[in-house]
Amino acid sequence: MKAIRIFTRGIRDSVKSVIRNFSLSTAAITCSSITLILVAVAMIISYNVKNITIDLEKELTIVVYIKENALETEINELRNSLTHMSNVESHEYKSNEEWKLEMKNYSDTFNTALDYLDDNPLLNSIIVTVKDVNFLKSTTEDIKKFDCVKSADYGEGMAENLVSIFNVVEKVTIIIVLALVLVTAFLIGNTIKLTIFSRRNEIEIMRLVGASNISIRLPFLFEGLFLGILGSIIPILVTIYGYVLLYDHFNGHLFTQIIRLVEPFNFILYVSGLLLIIGAVIGMFGSYRAVRKYLKI
Amino acid sequence: MNLIEVKNCYKVYNNGVTAVADLNVTIGRGEFVFVIGASGSGKSTFIKMLYREEKPTNGQVYVGGVNVAKLRNSKVFKLRRKLGIVFQDFKLLPKLTVYENVAFALESIGMNNREIRPKVIKALENVGLKDKMRSFPNQLSGGEQQRVCIARAIVNNPKLLICDEPTGNLDPDISREIVSILEKINSEYGTTIIMATHDRETVNRMKRRVLLLENGVLASDDKEGSYKAHESN
Numbered sequence: 001m002k003a004i005r006i007f008t009r010g011i012r013d014s015v016k017s018v019i020r021n022f023s024l025s026t027a028a029i030t031c032s033s034i035t036l037i038l039v040a041v042a043m044i045i046s047y048n049v050k051n052i053t054i055d056l057e058k059e060l061t062i063v064v065y066i067k068e069n070a071l072e073t074e075i076n077e078l079r080n081s082l083t084h085m086s087n088v089e090s091h092e093y094k095s096n097e098e099w100k101l102e103m104k105n106y107s108d109t110f111n112t113a114l115d116y117l118d119d120n121p122l123l124n125s126i127i128v129t130v131k132d133v134n135f136l137k138s139t140t141e142d143i144k145k146f147d148c149v150k151s152a153d154y155g156e157g158m159a160e161n162l163v164s165i166f167n168v169v170e171k172v173t174i175i176i177v178l179a180l181v182l183v184t185a186f187l188i189g190n191t192i193k194l195t196i197f198s199r200r201n202e203i204e205i206m207r208l209v210g211a212s213n214i215s216i217r218l219p220f221l222f223e224g225l226f227l228g229i230l231g232s233i234i235p236i237l238v239t240i241y242g243y244v245l246l247y248d249h250f251n252g253h254l255f256t257q258i259i260r261l262v263e264p265f266n267f268i269l270y271v272s273g274l275l276l277i278i279g280a281v282i283g284m285f286g287s288y289r290a291v292r293k294y295l296k297i
Numbered sequence: 298m299n300l301i302e303v304k305n306c307y308k309v310y311n312n313g314v315t316a317v318a319d320l321n322v323t324i325g326r327g328e329f330v331f332v333i334g335a336s337g338s339g340k341s342t343f344i345k346m347l348y349r350e351e352k353p354t355n356g357q358v359y360v361g362g363v364n365v366a367k368l369r370n371s372k373v374f375k376l377r378r379k380l381g382i383v384f385q386d387f388k389l390l391p392k393l394t395v396y397e398n399v400a401f402a403l404e405s406i407g408m409n410n411r412e413i414r415p416k417v418i419k420a421l422e423n424v425g426l427k428d429k430m431r432s433f434p435n436q437l438s439g440g441e442q443q444r445v446c447i448a449r450a451i452v453n454n455p456k457l458l459i460c461d462e463p464t465g466n467l468d469p470d471i472s473r474e475i476v477s478i479l480e481k482i483n484s485e486y487g488t489t490i491i492m493a494t495h496d497r498e499t500v501n502r503m504k505r506r507v508l509l510l511e512n513g514v515l516a517s518d519d520k521e522g523s524y525k526a527h528e529s530n
Contacts, residue, residue, distance in 0.1 A: 002407045009404065205388055208348070209449070210377030211405035 010218030017223050018230075021195055025227060028191035032231030032282070035184040036275055039177050040239045043271055046173040051262050053166040060163075062128040062140050062154045070148035075124070078146050082128060087139045089129040096122040123150065133163055181282055184231075188286030192224050196294045203295065220291045221284060228283020229276065236272040243268050299323045299359075300457060300489050301347065306356035306366075308342050308513075316342035318513045320356070324491065326456070329483045331500050331522070332493040334510035340493045343510065344461050347491065348382055349373050361456060378406055380457040381450030381488075385465040387442045389434040389449075395421070396430040399449045406453070420452040424478055440471035444478065451482055458482065460492040464499065472496055476503065 018025045066075060075093075082091045099122045104111045130139055136154055143152045196203065206216050247264045254261060301324040308317040317339040324330055334340045345351040346358050349365045358365040361379060368376060389398050399420055403413045421427045424444040434442055443463060450458055460479065464472035476499050483490050494500060500507060500523055507522025508515060 001409070005409060006407050009407075201388065202390055205390065205401065206405045207374075208377060208382055208388075209402035209405050209453075210374045210379075212374045212407075213371055215405065215407060 006212075006215045006218065010215065010222050013219035014222035014226055017195055017199070017219065018226055021198060024191055024194055024198075025230075028188055028227045029231045031187045032184045032228060032279060033234040035180045035187070036232050036235035036279055037238050039180050039184075039278065040235050040271060040275055042173045042177045042180070043274065044239070044243060046170055046177070047267070047271075048262055049166050049169050049173070052259050053163060053170070055260060056162060056166075057133050058129075060130070060133055060136060060154060062130065062136070062143060062152055064126040064128060064143055064152045065123040065150045066125060066148050067150045068123065070124075074146075074148040078148055079126065081146070082126065082143070085139065085142065087130050087132055087135050089131045091126050091128045094125050094127055096120045096124050099123075099125070181278060185282040185286040185289075188224055188227050188231075188283050189290040190286075191227060192220055192287040192290035193294055195223060196220060196290060217291050217295060220287050220295070224283040224285075224287025224290075225280055226283070228279040228281070228286075231283070232275045232279030235275050235279075239271050239275065240268050243271075300326045300328075300361060301491075302357070302359040303343075303346075304357045304359075306346070306353045306358055308339070308346065308351060309354045316513050317346070317353075317510075320513075320515055322508060322515065322518070324489065326489055327483070327487045329480070329490045329503075329505045330492070331503070331505060331507045332491060332510065333495070333500060333507060334516075337512075338510040339513035340510050341461065342513075344459060344491065344493050347457075347459055348380060349376055374406075378453065379455055380459060381447075381453070381455040383443070383446050383450050383458065383460040383463045385462040387434070387446045389442055389445055391434055394431050394433055395426060395437070395445050395448075398434065398445055399452050402449050402452055416452050417448075420448040423451065423482065424448045438471075439467050440474055443467060443471075443475050447475070447478060447482075451486075451488070454486070456489060458488050458490045460490065460494075462493055462495065464494060464496050469498060472499060 064078075066078075079091065079093065082088050097120065100114055100120055103122075104114055128139075128143065130136055140152045140154055143149060203216060244264045247261055250261065252261050252263070253259060301322065303320050303322040306317060306320040307315070309315050320339075320343065332340050332343060342351055346353055346365065347360055349368055353366045356366065360376065363376060365376060390401065393401060396417060399417045400413050403416060418427060418430075421430055424447050426441060426444050426448065429437065429441065434445065437445070443466075447463075458479070463479070464475050467475065479490055479492065480503075482488050504521045504523065507517075507519050509517045509519075509522070
């Protein structure tokens with residue numbers, strides 16, 4: 001019973017304090033809102049970049065063209081070896097006839113042009129998907145060593161560069177997010193410090209009349225928690241409405257059809273939940289630090 | 298058993314100042330003791346050690362059988378609940394009414410409202426402020442504010458009441474009134490009272506036990522002491 005009373009009193013006092021020190025609370029909430037919005041933006045960018053990278057990586061395949069005169073046994077041998085290569089995710093045989101059909105479907109020009117030819121000028125091929133894009137080049141080199149292979153190509157240069165740029169972007173956004181989280185924790189801690197100072201008489205009297213440490217600290221911890229949660233409301237709204245608007249505006253694609261944005265639903269809820277948790281955790285963390293530092297009891 | 302036992306107690310502050318040296322005092326239950334001495338004589342340090350605001354550097358301070366010197370920070374609140382403290386500067390919360398100020402002490406220790414109300418009203422009756430319980434501290438005179446402070450100190454029925462210059466900010470008439478309230482508490486409830494003071498008139502009139510501190514040393518301990526006796530020394 002007593003524990004419940006201390007708990008409810010802690011909540012009541014913290015709500016009172018948030019309202020009473022309105023300007024201070026507003027400052028803290030605004031600061032954490034701004035930081036959390038930046039965190040949300042960084043999170044959305046980071047997640048989208050990651051998604052795009054994964055998409056791109058899926059597109060990255062090695063096309064292996066087989067010599068016209070290659071024997072069936074040689075091809076089978078090649079396919080067997082591919083199966084055993086460590087970096088090969090999957091491979092698929094595509095005969096010249098299939099290529100022809102695909103090209104004919106692609107445009108009328110190809111269709112008529114190919115009809116004029118008696119022979120199929122195209123080559124049989126194997127399309128190889130890799131597990132790790134970073135070893136794309138060496139895997140290609142390995143495949144080139146087979147006798148029956150005429151050439152093995154991947155989107156050299158361009159694709160690799162994009163992936164590595166995205167990797168850097170992802171790392172940078174993660175660092176920015178972490179830095180912002182720390183800044184917010186510091187801001188909330190600072191606000192709690194000011195409330196502690198503005199209530200130091202009260203705290204002194206509480207100590208002198210024999211209030212236990214937990215009942216002195218609890219209101220401040222709750223206050224940090226509330227500030228963090230209140231600070232995350234605006235960022236959550238901004239995320240939900242902003243991202244849906246953005247997605248609709250670009251029709252789900254950025255610049256080209258290749259770069260697809262992550263679908264808003266579930267994704268924004270997940271980001272919002274994360275923002276709420278980040279807000280609450282940094283609020284608690286900030287106030288815990290302030291309470292530890294400035295409430296020497 | 299004595300309520301307070303101070304044995305070979307030393308207090309040296311971090312800046313090297315020795316505030317109290319080799320202090321030995323015992324105070325029994327129900328006593329009314331004045332602690333006098335010039336500023337810087339160690340009076341306040343002695344008082345503060347009793348409620349563990351300061352920790353002795355050496356020696357033991359027993360309050361109600363508990364060695365305060367060895368009390369951990371996290372356990373101090375248990376000691377404080379057993380004693381009441383009255384301050385020179387009242388330490389009232391300006392935004393709370395008289396009633397709320399007194400109730401605050403009980404709320405802080407997690408008592409429920411049904412228990413709080415009768416106790417607060419009783420304490421306010423004891424200091425004669427029941428009709429002013431809805432006033433705010435800034436609407437009261439200095440003497441009335443000090444009475445609120447006393448009410449807050451006695452609301453939890455402490456065995457020991459520590460008063461650190463309670464009349465320091467008040468004029469002589471009001472001081473007399475405050476001291477008579479303390480005397481009443483002492484005789485009615487058997488509460489031990491330790492009062493640090495500069496107030497010659499009160500000490501001389503009351504003829505109670507007087508501890509005189511000089512430069513951190515207990516210079517005299519008279520059963521029926523007065524200021525004049527020491528001044529003539």
